[in-house]
Amino acid sequence: MRKSFIAFWRRNIAFCKLGIVTNLEYRFNFIVDAFVQPILTVGIEVLLWLAIFKTAESAQIGGFSRESYLAYAVWAPFLGRIAISWMYESMMVEEVGSGSINTVLTRPISFFEYYLSQMMGYKLITTIFSLLIPITASFYFDLPVQYLKIPLALSLVIFYLFLVHTMSFIISTLGFFLTRVRSFTLVKNLILWLLSGELVPIDLMPAVMKKFFLIMPFSSGVYIPLAYITGRADIELILIGFRNVSIGLVIAGTVSYFFWKRGLHEYTGTGA
Amino acid sequence: MIANFMFNAKKYLSLYKAFFKASVVADLEFRLNFVLLVCSEFIWYSTQLVLFEVLYRHTNIIGEWNIHQMRVFIFLVLFVDSIYMILWDSNFSAFTENVRKGTLDLLLVKPVNSMFMLSSQKISISHIPCLFITGAGFLWAVAQIPDFNYWKLFWLFILVPAGLSVIFAGRFALNCSAILFTRADFLQYLWYSMFRLGLRPDAIYSGFLRFLLIFIIPFAMIASIPARILLEPINYGFLTWALILPVLLITGVRKYWSYCLKQYSSASS
Numbered sequence: 001m002r003k004s005f006i007a008f009w010r011r012n013i014a015f016c017k018l019g020i021v022t023n024l025e026y027r028f029n030f031i032v033d034a035f036v037q038p039i040l041t042v043g044i045e046v047l048l049w050l051a052i053f054k055t056a057e058s059a060q061i062g063g064f065s066r067e068s069y070l071a072y073a074v075w076a077p078f079l080g081r082i083a084i085s086w087m088y089e090s091m092m093v094e095e096v097g098s099g100s101i102n103t104v105l106t107r108p109i110s111f112f113e114y115y116l117s118q119m120m121g122y123k124l125i126t127t128i129f130s131l132l133i134p135i136t137a138s139f140y141f142d143l144p145v146q147y148l149k150i151p152l153a154l155s156l157v158i159f160y161l162f163l164v165h166t167m168s169f170i171i172s173t174l175g176f177f178l179t180r181v182r183s184f185t186l187v188k189n190l191i192l193w194l195l196s197g198e199l200v201p202i203d204l205m206p207a208v209m210k211k212f213f214l215i216m217p218f219s220s221g222v223y224i225p226l227a228y229i230t231g232r233a234d235i236e237l238i239l240i241g242f243r244n245v246s247i248g249l250v251i252a253g254t255v256s257y258f259f260w261k262r263g264l265h266e267y268t269g270t271g272a
Numbered sequence: 273m274i275a276n277f278m279f280n281a282k283k284y285l286s287l288y289k290a291f292f293k294a295s296v297v298a299d300l301e302f303r304l305n306f307v308l309l310v311c312s313e314f315i316w317y318s319t320q321l322v323l324f325e326v327l328y329r330h331t332n333i334i335g336e337w338n339i340h341q342m343r344v345f346i347f348l349v350l351f352v353d354s355i356y357m358i359l360w361d362s363n364f365s366a367f368t369e370n371v372r373k374g375t376l377d378l379l380l381v382k383p384v385n386s387m388f389m390l391s392s393q394k395i396s397i398s399h400i401p402c403l404f405i406t407g408a409g410f411l412w413a414v415a416q417i418p419d420f421n422y423w424k425l426f427w428l429f430i431l432v433p434a435g436l437s438v439i440f441a442g443r444f445a446l447n448c449s450a451i452l453f454t455r456a457d458f459l460q461y462l463w464y465s466m467f468r469l470g471l472r473p474d475a476i477y478s479g480f481l482r483f484l485l486i487f488i489i490p491f492a493m494i495a496s497i498p499a500r501i502l503l504e505p506i507n508y509g510f511l512t513w514a515l516i517l518p519v520l521l522i523t524g525v526r527k528y529w530s531y532c533l534k535q536y537s538s539a540s541s
Contacts, residue, residue, distance in 0.1 A: 026453075026458075028453065028458060029458040031458075032458035032461055032462055033458060033461060036458075036461075036462060036465070037461045037462065037465045040465040040466065040468070040469075041465055041468065044468050044469060044472060047472070047476050047477060047481075048334075048472055048476050050476070051334055051335050051475065051476035052327060052331055052334050061330040061331065178302075178304065178305070179302055179305075180302040180304075180305035181305070182305065183304075183305045183306075183307075183308030183309045183311075183312060184308060186308070186309065186312035187308050187311055187312045187315065190312055190315045190316055190319065191315065193319070194315070194319055194322075199319055199322070199323055200322065200323055200326045200327075204326050204327070204329065204330060205326065
């Protein structure tokens with residue numbers, strides 16, 4: 001048992017390192033991904049909120065101050081970028097669609113693990129570097145951010161990533177049955193973007209919608225960790241987030257298991 | 273000279289017609305994928321509307337505009353964006369891959385203008401429904417403006433092409449740069465981040481940044497300036513700029529393309 005766990009751990013660490021190395025290979029690419037893009041996104045969102053508060057009738061909107069929304073504008077794109085998977089999902093879909101999945105199937109690692117570890121490596125390296133941007137902006141604008149809460153908030157986001165990856169896995173298994181599945185990725189990621197609270201703070205939503213958004217596990221990607229960091233919510237909401245993601249994982253895991261088994265049964269390796 | 277122009281125009285129109293037919297067939301081949309692509313575009317456009325609708329529940333003015341004026345801006349930006357998506361986006365998205373895999377060579381050796389070939393080969397049919405919806409939304413938004421002068425809509429024949437030239441030139445220039453780098457996925461990321469500047473009204477920017485967005489990296493021309501011309505007293509300076517800008521941008525991007533082509537070393541074996 002112990003031996004098999006060590007083997008499991010070692011191979012996953014190896015693929016995690018592979019994810020890091022692959023993304024650091026082209027430095028300019030990495031710099032744009034980790035720095036330029038987040039800076040631009042944060043800058044535009046901050047300017048929008050500054051403009052809103054400049055002309056707002058009261059010092060508070062939806063019960064929160066200007067600094068509180070600036071904190072949201074600074075941290076939401078950062079968390080949103082961690083909590084979504086475009087690149088690795090596209091690669092998984094491509095592997096299944098092109099038949100090159102054969103090379104993974106013959107290795108002593110599962111398709112799910114292979115990409116999960118690589119994605120975690122990629123997320124780890126971009127998170128470490130990109131984290132400098134919201135922290136610097138928070139200090140600069142003197143935003144109401146409780147820095148000691150960041151580790152727990154990021155733990156929830158990382159836990160949420162397992163759910164995101166399981167959903168990516170489900171989408172990629174659709175490639176066993178359908179020729180083109182790129183549109184599923186688009187639809188899924190746009191819905192997640194909306195439901196996570198990255199686009200609009202969930203506090204500003206009408207009460208019924210707010211309740212609905214918080215029941216779903218997707219708010220654990222952006223809104224809940226952000227609300228916790230900025231003091232809009234306490235640890236209770238974080239625990240609700242962990243619970244919702246766990247339920248989501250059970251459901252998505254069951255669906256993915258079913259799709260994978262059925263898919264492999266249908267699949268004919270073309271020897272790509 | 274006129275005969276030559278007519279011959280070329282006819283040639284390119286017939287080519288474009290062939291591209292359109294091929295794109296329709298290719299897009300409709302996978303029906304579920306097509307339907308989901310249409311849905312995803314509706315979701316994307318809806319999110320842009322939802323953002324401002326929610327914000328205006330809590331404030332009356334953003335920048336200098338109320339909700340009715342902002343709707344004109346949003347629908348206009350989405351309308352221009354859907355034209356861009358139909359005509360060029362799928363071609364530009366494939367550009368870096370063409371450079372990396374060496375398939376660019378095949379396109380360069382065709383007996384047609386290489387910029388035309390690279391930017392117009394694929395037409396995105398799934399965005400056509402969005403064009404109609406955003407167009408209808410724009411007209412509805414304009415109808416909500418009290419005492420709107422409908423004759424002003426004719427200015428859009430100058431302003432929309434000017435906005436499109438900004439998107440075309442910006443995206444094409446970034447894509448050209450893919451020739452200079454080995455892996456250039458970041459150019460796509462960079463574009464989407466920069467394009468967000470155009471998705472917000474220019475009134476939220478101030479000082480040098482606003483100047484930058486009007487004159488240097490003119491994303492304000494996509495929808496902010498056109499919306500201003502429709503909603504506010506006409507600024508003839510902006511109209512003149514809308515006439516000059518496309519000429520400058522297209523000339524610039526052609527020169528940059530020629531320069532990049534000189535640096536190009538084929539990746540195919």
